[in-house]
Amino acid sequence: MTVTTETRAAVLHDVDAASARRAGRTGRGSNGGDQRVPVAVGSTAVLLLGALYCLLPVAWVLIASTKDASELFSTFTFAPSTHLWDNIVALTEYRDGLYWRWMLNTALYAGVGAIISTYVSALSGYALAKYTFPGKGVVFKVLLMGVLVPGVILAIPQYLLLAQAGLTNTYWSVLLPQLISPYGIYLARIYAAAAVPTDIIESARTEGARELYIFHRIALPMMGPGLVTIFLFQFVAVWNNFMLPYIMLGNDELFPITVGLSGLLNQGASLPAMYTLVITGALLSVVPLIALFLVLQRYWRVDLAAGAVKA
Amino acid sequence: MRAAFRTGAVATLAAAALIMTGCSADTGSEGTADDPIELTYWAWAPNLDKVVDLWNDEHPEIQVTVNKQDGGDPAITKLLTAIKAGSGAPDLIQAEYQKIPTLVSSDALADLSDAGASDLADQFSDGTWDSVTLGGDAVYAIPQDTGPMMFFYRDDIFQQLGLSVPTTWDEYAAVARALHAADPSKYLGTFSANDAGWFAGLAQQAKSEWWSIDGEAWGVGIDEEPTQRVAEYWGGLVQEGVIDNKPMYTPEWNAGLNDGTQVGWLGAVWGPGVLSGNAADTAGLWKAATLPTWGGDASNGNWGGSSTAVTSQSKNVEAAVEFATWLNTDPDAVQALVTETGIYPASTDAAASSLTEAPEFFSNQADFYDVAADAAASVAPFQYGPNVNVAFSAYNDEFAKAAEAKTVDAFLAAVTAMQQVTVDDLESSGFTVAD
Structure with a gap:
């Protein structure tokens, strides 16, 4: 559990940092450079404390992953050691590289899941924004209610449903429930309303373009930045999801990293918890997320707030 | 436009049907x-x-x-x-x-x-x-x-301080006092409010009957003499401060095993695996003995x-x-x-x-499995009931408070509360409970 919170904290921190950088950029732009902003000591101190609060656990993971099992509990907390590589090797050797299988599984759940989910969100969001059809209001209200329901409490009903179909303990059991994201559809609707002018759709229709062609060739590219946002949200949500795979999966070869690492800590009373492996595993599991954010950051120009205001 | 929506819906249904048929029927019983x-x-x-x-x-x-x-x-x-x-x-x-x-x-x-x-x-x-x-x-x-319970201790520290291995709980208490007096940072063991199975093993050794079947009715005997005796004993040691009150299997406990502040551990026969995983550097320094007894009465519990x-x-x-x-x-x-x-x-x-050769971690003790066989031979009978999970989580809740309060009274109150929670749960689940 702590692992999930830590990775989440790390991710949140990353989101904060990204938005802080953006804010900084626009801030400088609008001030024109010659106006002096008084340094607010109080708020800076609060922000520094906040930064420390977010960064300290990350630093701890970084340092603790360099220690071997006995050093972890006996040396000073923030004194690094030299066993990082040994730990990575031990983690790789654990049950013939099961950890890397978890990593691939997570990439599958999060990557494929987020891509399909983004596409579904774009399709439904676009439909809700640009078409009029009976029941549209009801569909949208149900969707809004869906945004309010936390995914965690749906895990058990989803388990019971998938058990009926005999799909529990398969890749499908984790992929399928995460394909529909009410929040993603909601964002896509707002973004489609703001970024895709109805006139263009109309003129495409007069040229004889078919509806799906219009969506794929005209609307989808226009929604690009919004879709990157949805993709990132969904990717992080799936990457960090613990409850759903924990309930659905019994075979640890299908586990994502979150569930796998928590299992290493809860081995039962007769086995020692594998602290060093878990810490090293947690560290390595954040790396792809950081990489993803750094790569996609430049596509992520317009965020949720901009879309909301325009709508 | 409508048509497009309809095709979409049909496609979705088709996909769902495909997935449904993915689960295959089981074949006959002869393989x-x-x-x-x-x-x-x-x-x-x-x-x-x-x-x-x-x-x-x-x-x-x-x-x-x-x-x-x-x-x-x-x-x-x-x-x-x-x-x-x-x-x-x-x-x-x-x-x-x-x-x-x-x-x-x-x-x-x-x-x-x-x-x-x-x-x-x-x-x-x-x-x-x-x-x-x-x-x-x-x-x-x-x-x-x-999992017959066993007593593991740091042989090197025992020898250094001239302590002898306790065979009864009275001796265990005396050794705990002597050890803590010699070095206040050291403890002979800890009372773990996280490990209900551990406490159940100690109660089993004292010949408690937590559950019993009487015809169609379940009896619950947690708040009775044997378990009260065990709780009073540990409450006394914790109140005195000669036994630690922190749970096992925490990073802190692991640190104690490594640096020699946890000098003993009431574990079970699978203990070598835990010790070698948590404190590999202390291999060869530990020895195993049978659990101390209540006044020489050979009896043991399972964990x-x-x-x-x-x-x-x-x-x-x-x-x-x-x-x-x-x-x-x-x-x-x-x-x-x-x-x-x-x-x-x-x-x-x-x-x-x-089981012929001692585990590697106990290579200094050739008769490890002879001791284990003694421990296994004297395990007292113990009946578990249908709501062990409830009783065990009541243990965690109540004894966490007691270990924090560090008084004998709190330990005894925790046993009473465990009994109450267990009986209430049995009744509300529709079982008949004997008085």
Whole structure:
């Protein structure tokens, strides 16, 4: 559990940092450079404390992953050691590289899941924004209610449903429930309303373009930045999801990293918890997320707030 | 536009139908090498898959796949969810003895007596066999390993301070005082409010009867003399401050094992694995002894130990029993269990022949398994009830407060509260509770 919170904290921190950088950029732009902003000591101190609060656990993971099992509990907390590589090797050797299988599984759940989910969100969001059809209001209200329901409490009903179909303990059991994201559809609707002018759709229709062609060739590219946002949200949500795979999966070869690492800590009373492996595993599991954010950051120009205001 | 929506809906339905048909029907009960019976087995013992590979090599007609689980509790919770859902349960599951009554009352386990499991009774000690039959004619599981409790201590520190190994609880208290007086940073042990199984083992040693069956009614005897005596004893030591009050299996406890501030540990026969995993550098410094006794009365408790059960959703009960019997009684299989998973086998004959060399961590103590055999021989009978999980979580809640309060009264109050919670839960679940 702590692992999930830590990775989440790390991710949140990353989101904060990204938005802080953006804010900084626009801030400088609008001030024109010659106006002096008084340094607010109080708020800076609060922000520094906040930064420390977010960064300290990350630093701890970084340092603790360099220690071997006995050093972890006996040396000073923030004194690094030299066993990082040994730990990575031990983690790789654990049950013939099961950890890397978890990593691939997570990439599958999060990557494929987020891509399909983004596409579904774009399709439904676009439909809700640009078409009029009976029941549209009801569909949208149900969707809004869906945004309010936390995914965690749906895990058990989803388990019971998938058990009926005999799909529990398969890749499908984790992929399928995460394909529909009410929040993603909601964002896509707002973004489609703001970024895709109805006139263009109309003129495409007069040229004889078919509806799906219009969506794929005209609307989808226009929604690009919004879709990157949805993709990132969904990717992080799936990457960090613990409850759903924990309930659905019994075979640890299908586990994502979150569930796998928590299992290493809860081995039962007769086995020692594998602290060093878990810490090293947690560290390595954040790396792809950081990489993803750094790569996609430049596509992520317009965020949720901009879309909301325009709508 | 409407048409487009309709096609979309049809496509979705078609996709759903495709997925539905993905689940295949089970075949008949006779397996062949070409069309083997496939069994899934949820278990958490490390490296169990390597033992199962031996079976799979010899038995092409029955192929077993191990799905490794995260320790006993999550696996059982998952199994109960799958039983309620009506599908998704494995054929076989590694079940701790205290979970069996709960599983039986949820109809999660198949009765194995018709599949030949009844003939195995003489392979196991009476107490162990009772815990898989619950005293009746049905057989709900085949015993795999047991966890007789043992006392582990740092031989080097004992010698350095001239302490002798305690054989009774009075002596244990005296040694705890002497050790703490000699070095206030050191403790002979800790009272762990996190490990209900550990406390249940200590209560079992004192001959408590936490649950009993009286006709159709369940009796709950937690708040009675034996358990009160145990709680009073530990409450006294914690109140005095000569025993630590922090839970086991925490980073802090691990640090204590490494730096020698935790000088003793009341563990069980599987302890070498825990010690070598948490404090590898202290190998060769520890020794094992039987648990201190109440006034010389040779008696012991179990902490842990598990069995192989067949779930009620299995369509191949006979094949599953055949495998489970081999796994837990065949000499080669038991030998592999000992070397690969490090368990202490429940099968008495197999245990004697496969446990010859002391575990590596205790290479300084050649008679380790003789001590273990003594510990196993004197285990007192103990009956678990259908709501062990409730009683155990009440233990965690109540004793966490007591360990924090550090008074004898708080320890005794915790026992009373445990009794109350357990009885209330039995009654609200519809069981008859004897007064």
